[in-house]
Amino acid sequence: MPYAVYDAGGMLLLKAGFVINTEKQRDVLIENGSYVSVDAAHAKPARPNLPTPTVTEEHNSFEMFDLLKVRLKRTFDLYKTGGLSDDFVPRIEGIALTVQEACTHDTDSALANLHLDYDSSYAVVHHLQAAMLCELIGKKLGVPDDSRLPLIKAGLTHDIALLDIQDILDRQTTPLMPLQRERINAHPGDSEGILGKLGVREKTWLDAVRHHHERLDGSGYPDHAAGPAIALPTRVLAIADIYSAMVRDRPYRKAMVSTEAMRKLMHEQGEQTDSRLIGMMIKEIGVFPPGAIVRLTNGEIAVVKKRTANTACPQVYSFIKPSGMPMLTPQPRDTAQEGYRIEGMVPFSNYRGSVVVLRGLWNR
Amino acid sequence: MDRFEWKAEYSVDDATLDAQHQEMIAIINELADQLRRPDVSATAARDVFDRLAAYVTSHFSYEEGRIADAGYPLESIAAHRAEHNKILRQVQDFEQLFESGDVAVLQQLMPFLYGEWLILHICGTDKDYVPYITGAH
Numbered sequence: 001m002p003y004a005v006y007d008a009g010g011m012l013l014l015k016a017g018f019v020i021n022t023e024k025q026r027d028v029l030i031e032n033g034s035y036v037s038v039d040a041a042h043a044k045p046a047r048p049n050l051p052t053p054t055v056t057e058e059h060n061s062f063e064m065f066d067l068l069k070v071r072l073k074r075t076f077d078l079y080k081t082g083g084l085s086d087d088f089v090p091r092i093e094g095i096a097l098t099v100q101e102a103c104t105h106d107t108d109s110a111l112a113n114l115h116l117d118y119d120s121s122y123a124v125v126h127h128l129q130a131a132m133l134c135e136l137i138g139k140k141l142g143v144p145d146d147s148r149l150p151l152i153k154a155g156l157t158h159d160i161a162l163l164d165i166q167d168i169l170d171r172q173t174t175p176l177m178p179l180q181r182e183r184i185n186a187h188p189g190d191s192e193g194i195l196g197k198l199g200v201r202e203k204t205w206l207d208a209v210r211h212h213h214e215r216l217d218g219s220g221y222p223d224h225a226a227g228p229a230i231a232l233p234t235r236v237l238a239i240a241d242i243y244s245a246m247v248r249d250r251p252y253r254k255a256m257v258s259t260e261a262m263r264k265l266m267h268e269q270g271e272q273t274d275s276r277l278i279g280m281m282i283k284e285i286g287v288f289p290p291g292a293i294v295r296l297t298n299g300e301i302a303v304v305k306k307r308t309a310n311t312a313c314p315q316v317y318s319f320i321k322p323s324g325m326p327m328l329t330p331q332p333r334d335t336a337q338e339g340y341r342i343e344g345m346v347p348f349s350n351y352r353g354s355v356v357v358l359r360g361l362w363n364r
Numbered sequence: 365m366d367r368f369e370w371k372a373e374y375s376v377d378d379a380t381l382d383a384q385h386q387e388m389i390a391i392i393n394e395l396a397d398q399l400r401r402p403d404v405s406a407t408a409a410r411d412v413f414d415r416l417a418a419y420v421t422s423h424f425s426y427e428e429g430r431i432a433d434a435g436y437p438l439e440s441i442a443a444h445r446a447e448h449n450k451i452l453r454q455v456q457d458f459e460q461l462f463e464s465g466d467v468a469v470l471q472q473l474m475p476f477l478y479g480e481w482l483i484l485h486i487c488g489t490d491k492d493y494v495p496y497i498t499g500a501h
């Protein structure tokens with residue numbers, strides 16, 4: 001529209017230059033009666049334009065993980081419908097490289113993306129999160145970039161044999177049927193077999209997938225391997241798999257907040273998994289990882305944005321007031337200050353509606 | 365025009381979404397009431413932003429989930445999300461200017477809520493998913 005539109009009282013309703021896209025929208029305007037006279041007397045001084053947000057590189061890793069979810073889902077869908085043959089390995093390799101790139105570029109945003117996800121399928125987020133943790137722990141162990149890739153690929157595919165029944169398992173609240181139990185017990189070996197048929201030849205990739213349910217005390221499956229017989233990459237994948245399963249909702253239990261998952265890993269799995277690696281993981285992702293939802297001493301609910309040198313005091317943004325009402329613009333809080341200390345973690349599922357506001361902290 | 369009113373042509377054929385969209389009309393009316401007063405009190409104006417926060421929180425993620433369940437194509441959902449993100453950023457910018465003491469920004473908020481949000485988004489972009497909601501697609 002070439003001119004601004006005001007109501008009869010002189011209230012600005014539409015700015016000059018407002019573009020109506022469809023006839024329907026024009027009709028709405030007319031029927032609303034907002035087509036009132038416009039004359040020079042109503043012309044108001046032009047305001048400076050509102051600040052436009054600048055896209056900073058900082059947020060790229062968050063968006064990269066959004067794209068990774070789409071790419072992995074597409075790859076899994078193609079696999080399930082038999083539409084993949086030679087291109088499975090290159091696809092997974094491409095995704096693994098991007099996981100590595102996103103984690104290197106901005107680990108905080110990468111971690112936040114998956115902790116804040118609530119609507120992607122379990123299979124997609126679980127595999128991506130396991131892959132990301134493999135990358136982060138591998139890096140902490142000092143493994144060179146190229147050598148970390150096979151384990152990232154194992155993380156992305158370790159439950160491939162369950163993909164066809166995953167959707168049912170995601171909804172099932174009744175106990176597993178005997179056939180389902182069999183499938184689950186056999187899935188590490190089955191996954192190894194499927195990957196071999198899809199053209200995977202790398203030993204680290206295949207071994208880690210086959211043995212990711214082995215436990216140090218020999219209680220695991222399928223080969224009941226124990227202690228030193230379980231290779232380091234496999235131990236890393238085992239921890240990544242357990243943690244990323246714990247922090248997601250399952251039909252038979254709610255997601256655990258990450259501190260609870262870490263405590264459980266440390267205490268209950270101590271005999272079964274490599275506690276040195278668990279310590280490394282906790283040190284790397286933090287007690288309150290980015291994307292975690294926390295309650296502050298002043299009663300506000302906040303999201304962790306970045307880790308700091310002090311794992312107890314990450315950088316956070318409050319998004320719910322002490323009254324329980326949401327904020328339109330989340331506010332940065334210094335958790336090292338008395339009034340803003342972190343009291344504890346709360347499940348993200350309590351604040352799902354705020355996800356659009358929270359994602360805005362990274363999508364800017 | 366004294367009051368902005370809900371019209372049948374705004375409907376997206378989903379009772380919950382329509383009820384949520386009606387709240388946007390109510391917010392526009394509240395803002396209009398305040399702008400018509402000789403001077404706007406900061407406390408009363410903050411109520412508008414609080415209502416917008418509650419609206420965004422209850423509506424955006426619900427709508428994104430609803431259209432996903434209705435089988436709306438992934439790329440269209442992504443575009444819709446991007447538009448939600450853009451609207452949110454803009455309204456946050458308004459809030460920041462207001463909180464920094466610029467009360468006159470409320471006069472610019474009106475064409476944003478009415479033009480960008482109601483006419484272009486609710487009566488424009490949102491209409492695109494209706495065939496998926498009704499199952500006509």
